[in-house]
Amino acid sequence: MAKKKRFGVSQALTRGLTETINVVENNAGIFRNTVLPLSRIELDPENPRKLAIDLLDIRQGIQATDPWVSQKQEELERLKELAATIASTGVINPIVVYKRGDIYRVVAGERRCLASVLAGKQEIDARVFNEKPKGFDLKLVQWVENTARDDLSLDERLDNIRDLIKEYCVQYGDVPITATLLKDITSLSLPQATYYLTVLNAPDDVKTLIKDGTLRSLDKAALIASITAPAVRQEAITACIEGYSLKQLRSIVTKNKILTTKKVIVPNVKRRGRTSTRVNMGYTANPKVVKQLIDAVLLQERYKKYVATFNSVNWDYLDQATKAFRQLIDILELEQVG
Amino acid sequence: MKVIAFLNNKGGVGKTTCSRLMAEYLSKVKRIPTLGIDFDPQCNFSHQYLSMEIDPAAPEGLMPPLHPDYNPHDPDDADWDGRSSIAEIFYGQGVIPYPTYVENLDFAPGHAERLLAAEAVRKSEVVDKVHRQLTGFLSSPDVCEAYQAVVIDTAPSKGPLTVSVMKAATHIVIPSVMEEQPVQGIYGMLQLWMQESLTREKSNPLTLIGILPNMFKQTRLHKDILKSLQDNAAIGKYILPIKLCQRIVFAEIDAEEATPRSIFDFPDHHVARCEALEVCEHLAERILNHG
Numbered sequence: 001m002a003k004k005k006r007f008g009v010s011q012a013l014t015r016g017l018t019e020t021i022n023v024v025e026n027n028a029g030i031f032r033n034t035v036l037p038l039s040r041i042e043l044d045p046e047n048p049r050k051l052a053i054d055l056l057d058i059r060q061g062i063q064a065t066d067p068w069v070s071q072k073q074e075e076l077e078r079l080k081e082l083a084a085t086i087a088s089t090g091v092i093n094p095i096v097v098y099k100r101g102d103i104y105r106v107v108a109g110e111r112r113c114l115a116s117v118l119a120g121k122q123e124i125d126a127r128v129f130n131e132k133p134k135g136f137d138l139k140l141v142q143w144v145e146n147t148a149r150d151d152l153s154l155d156e157r158l159d160n161i162r163d164l165i166k167e168y169c170v171q172y173g174d175v176p177i178t179a180t181l182l183k184d185i186t187s188l189s190l191p192q193a194t195y196y197l198t199v200l201n202a203p204d205d206v207k208t209l210i211k212d213g214t215l216r217s218l219d220k221a222a223l224i225a226s227i228t229a230p231a232v233r234q235e236a237i238t239a240c241i242e243g244y245s246l247k248q249l250r251s252i253v254t255k256n257k258i259l260t261t262k263k264v265i266v267p268n269v270k271r272r273g274r275t276s277t278r279v280n281m282g283y284t285a286n287p288k289v290v291k292q293l294i295d296a297v298l299l300q301e302r303y304k305k306y307v308a309t310f311n312s313v314n315w316d317y318l319d320q321a322t323k324a325f326r327q328l329i330d331i332l333e334l335e336q337v338g
Numbered sequence: 339m340k341v342i343a344f345l346n347n348k349g350g351v352g353k354t355t356c357s358r359l360m361a362e363y364l365s366k367v368k369r370i371p372t373l374g375i376d377f378d379p380q381c382n383f384s385h386q387y388l389s390m391e392i393d394p395a396a397p398e399g400l401m402p403p404l405h406p407d408y409n410p411h412d413p414d415d416a417d418w419d420g421r422s423s424i425a426e427i428f429y430g431q432g433v434i435p436y437p438t439y440v441e442n443l444d445f446a447p448g449h450a451e452r453l454l455a456a457e458a459v460r461k462s463e464v465v466d467k468v469h470r471q472l473t474g475f476l477s478s479p480d481v482c483e484a485y486q487a488v489v490i491d492t493a494p495s496k497g498p499l500t501v502s503v504m505k506a507a508t509h510i511v512i513p514s515v516m517e518e519q520p521v522q523g524i525y526g527m528l529q530l531w532m533q534e535s536l537t538r539e540k541s542n543p544l545t546l547i548g549i550l551p552n553m554f555k556q557t558r559l560h561k562d563i564l565k566s567l568q569d570n571a572a573i574g575k576y577i578l579p580i581k582l583c584q585r586i587v588f589a590e591i592d593a594e595e596a597t598p599r600s601i602f603d604f605p606d607h608h609v610a611r612c613e614a615l616e617v618c619e620h621l622a623e624r625i626l627n628h629g
């Protein structure tokens with residue numbers, strides 16, 4: 001007998017209803033979206049950004065005696081571009097502020113504020129929190145905002161991540177920060193999170209180059225930071241400064257064959273005193289090299305009995321050569337060559 | 339002053355029927371000075387209380403009748419055409435509510451053409467203005483002094499008119515038939531509720547009283563859909579514990595010649611009256627006693 005049909009609400013609709021209700025329940029009363037007069041907005045001195053220019057410079061002009069005058073001029077030029085789009089289309093995302101008495105302090109969106117004032121606007125779309133977001137949430141909002149920007153240096157990005165991790169530990173306890181955890185809290189991709197962690201743990205020479213702006217790309221910095229041998233790292237750094245592409249840098253590393261795997265993000269220093277427990281036999285792209293080695297060994301009297309073991313190996317295949325080489329090592333260890 | 343609105347962007351789900359029950363319950367049964375507002379260009383709610391007239395400017399549309407206080411010979415009324423709809427708020431004019439045959443109930447009727455004009459607005463600055471007008475009107479001292487409750491019927495839309503109601507309301511109810519299409523309308527309204535909720539101060543929330551099952555029939559379709567909504571962790575708590583069943587009387591009292599005209603004038607034990615009373619009592623309890 002056929003079952004009676006059950007009716008229901010489609011899965012997509014159920015999900016939509018659920019999500020909408022959750023958004024309201026989790027957020028209503030915590031912040032509100034509104035329009036604020038720019039005159040009531042102040043910048044947050046603790047924001048991880050490093051803009052020299054402030055609201056006063058925009059309103060009254062940059063003073064010639066200002067020690068930062070040239071940097072501020074440069075920043076002003078860049079803000080003018082943003083101001084032009086704001087003048088024609090307004091700000092696309094609301095800025096994020098929290099209430100401090102009569103004033104609203106910017107959590108995220110200083111450039112949009114500065115550019116809006118520059119564009120002659122009186123008001124700005126804002127998301128208003130009733131109180132200052134807690135340490136980690138604040139850094140997270142700033143992080144999310146900052147990821148959308150392309151004018152942050154790698155150094156600034158790293159500062160943000162470092163702050164974020166610090167606040168995370170303050171709020172949630174001193175847990176070890178893995179790439180997966182970083183990925184979860186920032187919604188970075190796993191490779192990106194891994195890169196950031198690698199670079200945060202970079203050797204000092206790499207850190208210096210990031211600080212002074214020589215190293216500006218995350219993936220290159222991560223690649224270089226993961227090279228443990230100082231000499232090779234130096235070679236890669238020099239190449240990077242000369243403008244090598246990521247691919248070219250990778251080939252330097254492959255050439256030197258000392259690229260450590262992902263899980264060896266342990267800083268250099270810690271490895272220094274450790275005693276090695278085995279010998280790395282190296283790598284080769286040419287299986288014939290293995291054949292030559294094995295042939296040489298099999299020529300010796302005591303290894304003749306193993307010749308048959310290697311009869312069926314096809315030396316055109318890397319995996320067969322690898323297997324054969326491992327067998328050779330086993331044999332050599334077994335026979336206790338000294 | 340409590341402002342309660344019935345919303346669903348699907349038509350024929352009972353917005354007007356519920357608005358009417360609630361307006362009459364608050365005014366007639368609870369004796370609370372109440373203002374009914376018709377924000378639907380179709381003007382069905384208005385037609386329950388006033389003899390709406392055909393608008394010569396827009397033959398398919400209705401407009402309010404002459405106001406009983408209008409006197410063409412009075413110099414004070416010289417600049418007035420004698421009609422007053424809620425749509426005047428979009429034209430910078432005062433709204434003069436009409437008295438109705440229901441005790442304690444005044445009414446600000448719709449005006450098809452003018453409401454449609456407001457609904458059609460798309461330019462962002464103008465849309466913004468439309469959004470704010472109803473809130474402005476309802477917070478004026480005259481209105482606050484005269485009424486303790488406002489009941490608003492809305493158009494089956496997600497446009498500027500509906501958004502203005504969301505902005506002006508303190509409480510909303512989403513009537514729905516337990517069928518796929520009207521449930522989609524619930525989703526549309528929840529989205530507007532979300533948008534509006536995220537602009538409100540904590541002290542002034544927009545309370546979603548809940549989803550009111552209407553025209554309920556003991557069919558598998560209705561029972562299954564109701565159950566699947568009730569069983570959902572997030573949605574379940576917004577499905578009201580009361581409902582209106584499909585009853586011919588609810589449709590019959592729409593007619594102008596119906597007697598009695600109000601469901602609350604039916605005999606005490608009448609099943610439809612009892613049901614309406616139970617629903618309205620529940621809603622009023624939520625509105626009047628819980629903030």
Ligand SMILES: Nc1ncnc2c1ncn2[C@@H]1O[C@H](COP(=O)(O)OP(=O)(O)O)[C@@H](O)[C@H]1O
Nearest residue numbers: 349350351352353354355553583584585588589
């Ligand atoms: N519970 C009910 N039982 C029977 N008829 C109903 C019921 N609720 C509404 N109706 C009728 O259904 C039609 C649509 O209802 P209405 O309230 O006008 O819906 P909406 O305002 O959402 O378009 C009307 O004719 C109304 O009289």
Ligand SMILES: [Mg+2]
Nearest residue numbers: 353354378382
């Ligand atoms: Mg209706």
